[in-house]
Amino acid sequence: MKQSKALQQDFTKQLAKLKLVADQLPAAIIVHCVVDLHVVYMNQPAMDAFGIEEHQISELNKEGNQASYFNTIERVDYIQQIHCLIQQNTEDMVCYFQQIRNQRSLAWLLFVSNTKVFYRNSTGEATYLITTSNNLEQVQHFSPKIVRMVDEMSFLQANNPLFLKLTKREKEVLRCIALGMNSGEISNSLFISPATVDTHRRNLRSKLCLKNNYDTVRFAQAYNLV
Structure with missing residues (x-):
């Protein structure tokens, strides 16, 4: 119990360090819990991409709402890749394209995203993931x-x-x-x-x-x- 509490406090400290700079970084950043991939933190660029406020993050976590935020067909594929990453327990990352729907404009936006382990417990098992995403429509030069x-x-x-x-x-x-x-x-x-x-x-x-x-x-x- 004490160890679990200490680990949670350590994770909270690591997350606090990320929050100090996350809004200034040129990417949407999301931290997920490994258990069910629910979001525990989104920086401001991420919330802007989704067109939501901080108090609405809990709505994004509800399974029944996924179709409002994500292309559910392609989501099945990259969620599968993320689960494989967790099971393999490596420091590798998963790179994938995903479409998300801005809740204000209702427009679909295309992102390139990378997910890797953000935090591990005392036995080395992944407990939290971090995803960074960039809106491809904002990139000035493509091949x-x-x-x-x-x-x-x-x-x-x-x-x-x-x-x-x-x-x-x-x-x-x-x-x-x-x-x-x-x-x-x-x-x-x-x-x-x-x-x-x-x-x-x-x-x-x-x-x-x-x-x-x-x-x-x-x-x-x-x-x-x-």
């Missing part, structure tokens, strides 16, 4: 590859609701069109009639708001159909 990646992630975020409406067959037809196949070739490949192919083409144009072949190829590439 062409990063520009394409950011653009693709924005495209996915904007078009996920449309793509999720597609049937399995419509996705197959979309892939064929992106590969440059005509209606006859698609008909032979998928064993459906040319009239059915044409119906799928019309449905795809309507559902995805496609204007030209470039839009078709972009959807297929973004969702790994080709």
Whole structure:
């Protein structure tokens, strides 16, 4: 009991040192408890990114609210990576992209984040993590590859609701069109009639708001159909 209390006091001291400089650092900084990854501290840049005040941090920790703050699909992937980091008990860090939603503007912002162990208990087990994040939209210069990646992630975020409406067959037809196949070739490949192919083409144009072949190829590439 005494040891646990002493460790908590030591952690509190370490956190106090971080707080002295955290608001001046050029990054959003978040400290999480390992147990359930709930937030115990956010610096001002982090709260500004989320569009919340200090008293609202507890709302962010509620599991039912995660969809309001994070892209829940991609969150599953990087949370998994963070859990692996904890289990491996190393000094390595996990680097990942994440989209968060500002609660004031309701805009989605793209961040590059790094998470590592911030504090360990007396047996060396991780008890707290620290995450630093930078808003990619505020970076002045990107390599062409990063520009394409950011653009693709924005495209996915904007078009996920449309793509999720597609049937399995419509996705197959979309892939064929992106590969440059005509209606006859698609008909032979998928064993459906040319009239059915044409119906799928019309449905795809309507559902995805496609204007030209470039839009078709972009959807297929973004969702790994080709």
